Amino acid sequence: MGMGALAVMVAGGAYGATPPSAASDETGRLRLYAFGDLIGNAVSNAAGPGNAMLYKAASGAVPVTGPGRRAGSRAVVLDADVFSAPAVTQASNAFTVALWLRPQAAGSKKAGSRSNGMIASNGSGYYDGWRLLLHDWRTRCPTIELGRGKDKGALGVHARDSLAAGFWNHLAATWDGARVRLYVNGMLSAETPYAGPLVPPRGALCAGFSGYGVGSLGMAIDTLAVYDRALPPETVARIALDGEALPADCVALLGQAQAAAGAGARSEASQAYRALAGKGEAPAIWRQWAALAALRFIETAADRRAGVEACAAFYSDASVPETLRGQAIEFLAQICRRGLGGEVLPSRILADLPEHLELDAGDPRLFGLALAEAYQRERQFDAAYGVYRQLLTAAGDEAEAAAGIRQGYARALWQGGCREEARAQYAALAADTRLPESARGLAALAVAQVWREEGKYAEAAAAYRAVTGTVSRFTHLLDEARVGAEACANLLEGKPARDPEASRQRLAPLPEPAVRFVVSPKGRDTNPGTFEQPFATLERARDAVRAAKRGGSLPPGGACVFLRGGRYAVTNTFVLEKGDSGSFGAPVVYCAWPGERPVFDGGFRVRGFWRVRDAGTLKRLPEEARGHVHVANLTKQGYTALEAQASYGRAQTNETVRELFQDGQPLEIARWPNDGFLKMATANITNLTFSCPTNRLARWTQADDLMANGYWFHLWAECTVPLAAVDAATGVFTFRQKPDHNLRAGYPFYVLNLLEEIDRPGEWFLDRAAGRLYVWPLKQPWRSTLTLSQWNRPFVEARKVQEVVFRGLTFEYGRQNGMVLDACANVTVAGNVIRRLGGTALIVTQGANIRIYGNRMETLGHAGMRVEGGNRTNLTSGRIVIENNEVSHFARCSRTYNPALLLDGCGARVAHNHFHHAPSSAMRIEGNDHLIEFNRVEHMVRESDDQGGIDMWCNPSYRGVVIRYNLWRDIGGGHAPCGQAGIRFDDAISGMVVYGNRFERTSTGHFGGVQIHGGQDNIIDNNLFTACRYGVSFSAWGQKRWEDFLGRERIRNLMYSDVNITLPPYSKRYPELAGLPGKADVNSIWRNLFIGTEEALHKKPKGTETWENRVFAEAPDLEEVAACSPFETLPPEDEIGLYADPFRAAASRDF
Secondary structure, X not given: OOOOOOOEEOOOOOOOOOOOOOOOOOOOEEEEEEHHHOEOOEEOOOOOOOOOEEEEOOOOOOOEEEEOOOOOOEEEEEOOOEEEEOOOOXXXXXXXXXEEXXXXXXXXXXXXXXXXXXXXXXXXXXXXXXXXXXXXXXXXXXXXXXXXXXXXXXEEEEOXXXXXOOOXXXXXXXXXXXXXXXXXXXXXXXXXXXXOOOOOOOOOEEEEOOOOOOOOEEXXXXXXXXXOXXXXXXXXXXHHOOOOOOOHHHHHHHHHHHHHHXXXXXXXXXXXXXXXXXXXXXXXXXXXXXXXXXXXXXXXXXXXXXXXXXXXXXXXXOXXXXXXXHHHHHHHHHHHXXXXXXXXXXXXXXXXXXXXXXXXXXXXXXXXXXXXXXXXXXXXXXXXXXXXXXXXXXXXXXXXXXXXXXXXXXXXXXXXXXXXXXXXHHHHHHHOOOOOHHHHHHHHHHHHHHHHHOOOHXXXXXXXXXXXXXXXXXXXXXXXXXXHHHHHXXXXXXXXXXXXXXXXXXXXXXXXXXXXXXXXXXXXXXXXXXOOOOEOOHHHHHHHHHHHOOXXXXXXXXXXXXXXXXXXXXXXXEEEOHHHOOEOOEOEEEEEOOOOOEEEEOEEEEOOOEEOOOXXXXXXXXXXXXXXXXXXXXXXXXXXXXXXXXXXXXXXXXXXXXXXXXXXXXXXXXXXXXXXXXXXXXXXXXXXXXXXXXXXXXXXXXXXXXXXXXXXXXXXXXXXXXXXXXXXXXXXXXXXXXXXXXXXXXXXXXXXXXXXHOOOOOEEEEEXXXXXXXXXXXXXXXXXXXEEEOEOOOOEEEEOOEEEEEEOOEEEXXXXXOEEEEOOEEEEEEOOEEEEEOOOOEEEEEEEOOEEEXXXXXEEOOOOEEEEEOEOOOOEOOOOEEEOOEEEOOOOOOOOOOOOEEEEEEOOEEEOOEEEOOOOOOEEEOOEOOEEEOXXXXXXXXXXXXXXXXEEEOOOOOOOOEEEOOEXXXXXXXXXXXXXXXXXXXXXXXXXXXXXXXXXXXXXXXXXXXXXXXXXXXXXXXXXXXXXXXXXXXXXXXXXXXXHXXXXXXXXXXXXXXXXXXXXXXXXXXXXXXXXXXXXXXXXXXXXEEEOOOEEEEOOOOOOEEEOOEXXXXXXXXXXXXXXXXXXXXXXXXXXXXXXXXXXXXXXXXX
């Protein structure tokens, strides 16, 4: 196969009549193999001479045959054996690949621990050629992969529909040079654009097991054919229906349905398929097929119920073709395998369904549990109890299997009002020493929960206290038991069970100051600093405090510097040294005068605008901008910050970014394209060049100060770098310096800082050489204020300071950072507004007992906060508290690795904050024993790929972080082929606890609400996942990769040099470290509720510990669920995030 592609199409018998507009089904057919015509070890190619397929046995056996797709016909039965023929090659840039097969079982040949299986291949299918395979026998969703060379690997397209085990299925894949499409039984199941090359196959054309990192599949194959063109969707569907012709007036409707299905337009696809199903003139088989196809796009509960009944009718109707009956049965079976059987399917269907399936090991228990749960839902409790008792008998002495059944039985008894019997079942689990401590502890908690639900609070409190006799390792379970016992004690005293104030660590009132000074924009530094005669600057007030301390320390109450409202033009950094400290009970306070807002302003007000009229400039402007763009002469006005903008972003150290604001709203530097990105056609890191041929560049011949922003090599790392040249003739761009990492063709970028691209309101350009500012303002400049950020140093720097408070101050319009605290202790930053900065709002290094409370940080070029404190070597807490802050619209310039909070160190508490609206993560957490609780995180990771709302990375000695009672909502956006998650544990992060969180719409790509990449000993317990594609997703490493990783020099340094995990305090605080490497990918998923997820646990590794997780197709009554299950009620949503407090900065009244 050359740079074009081949086609493999499997069909049995005649292809039937051809629709009026379709080419003959034989056109372009290169191979046709009817395996029922097997002679000896060979199957001839019925499409032409030569190229017979020859059998190769796994152990020298002869081919095995079985019943074929048609009565009296035969098919070959394969597992670890294969039929192979010379590879199919041709120059056409199109193909179709498909086959009739009957999947029977997971294959005997394994590829690692995965239950994947090869169906057919031409070459390896990964680096070259193509291959059809199942990635997971349990889900049975097929995949087509196209080899793109060793530098890129395979392009994969994954079907949304499953192959029916034990039934004949038609599977087809096509490529027309622009889009790859995958069909299951004629239904377009998935498609993706691809216009690149297909590398010629370097191996044979195979049916069955061919290796290349993929296991085998137990299956029967009936026919196989090869085409050098892409068969249209209508033709694929017709062949899947044995060539039954569709009337001409229905073909257009079929095309609409298939196109909508491929585009993911669920509603449109459903409507079109339903319309086709209602066409009386269409043959019955087409109407049945269309009705079944429509069921794949169920969106409402009523549709789901109707779909279940329709599938039941399909599989019980002998007149329906076997292929469609099999698909209907598999549709219902997969509902069970996703954990939804008991919640969605009626008991009468579940009781009958296994009779029509080829059951795998474990399936009887799976379907039995689903049946019991269906009986519970239907309130047929006696029937449910009977099924549970049968399952317990079948489980025998299998302790863990029986435990899973017993927990369901206990919940059914509880729900049915048999509380005493329910407690007995839970108590039996708690006492079973064969079970892991976690299971016994969860069961012990359930005993207390049943008592509490019954209203017997004394007994419940005693049961909660007894949990300590069962659990020692799992501190969050001990905390739950303690809180439960306290709640019961409160209820016995007639008090509310819980107090919302318990999680709020409000600041204590400041002492009445003994020394007072006043600063005002109208003051003078020659004044005495009184209310009547205030100072003019902070520096003068600081010096006055120093003078007050000359006799020793400040008197009790300390000193307070009050700042009157108004604007203070910033021309230097306010610096505090060790000698500027207060003492315990005598702090030094810098705060706003009550009811007023002092603003430290690093901006430059630009005035004197006029409309652009000179012909030379107008010619450079886009036509739509002429008459709208204004210009001001900055040089004449005294603006001096005209130096070149340095690179910024990932791997660039600069944090100084110049911006323009109109009435406080940031304007956008002129860019192309206005929104989104372009893609590099070619890239060469050696020459620092990339290309993107386009006629647009001809407009830029006079542009000489361009920059380019891009995700140059990874979709999780971007930076902005100056360009040295742009060649309009060739479309080649040349960097002035190396961007982050490397360059990769096809990756996104845009160009900025061009006068020629001011083409909409809100864009601007700075001509540094001429000292002129051009802007298309949002409104007329004389009716508003335009401000250029100017100050390029931090506003405040404090070094080794103690007992100092900053309260109620505003810092804005700087090009760099807001406040920097280095090696400070007992410092409070409260109620401040830090905004409109090119850098980071607040930086704390080597902090101890730092309180960051009630601040508002917004419109930031880089991060919100970077905070470090505590000693990881001896696990001493830095006692840092970050509470009740709002951080929003950050990482606006440097868009990755600049979160609302970058936290490092040990023992910090992050609580009741609201982090929202940014292109990447809200938090990046480094270190140990942090508590992240009651935070609201929304509209995050809106651009970068492979990230989470909270992200941790690559240090196995990080342990003990607890993430609880947070709300994660609307995480993800943009192009994310890898994925975006609410919480991401990346590259071996282990030993973390995620407890009691809400996840709403926090799963994109391949990531779940929580994503675990290679770690172990993480606990995901008692969380609520709603409308997430996946609840928890896993990227398992396997034992070898895990052990190889732990053996790397850099990782060993992290574990044994930076800290020492073999010695106290690590060995005592984290006893699981003594077992490293232990079993890879072993994590615990307990008591979670998954509502409306496509899959609760995506790619769950073998050995994952699960307990009492429940899956719902639609939202249940959570109070009812919590009342009769071990799921612990979550705090009300209105207690999560910010709360009112006099120390908290008021909500913004201007942008």
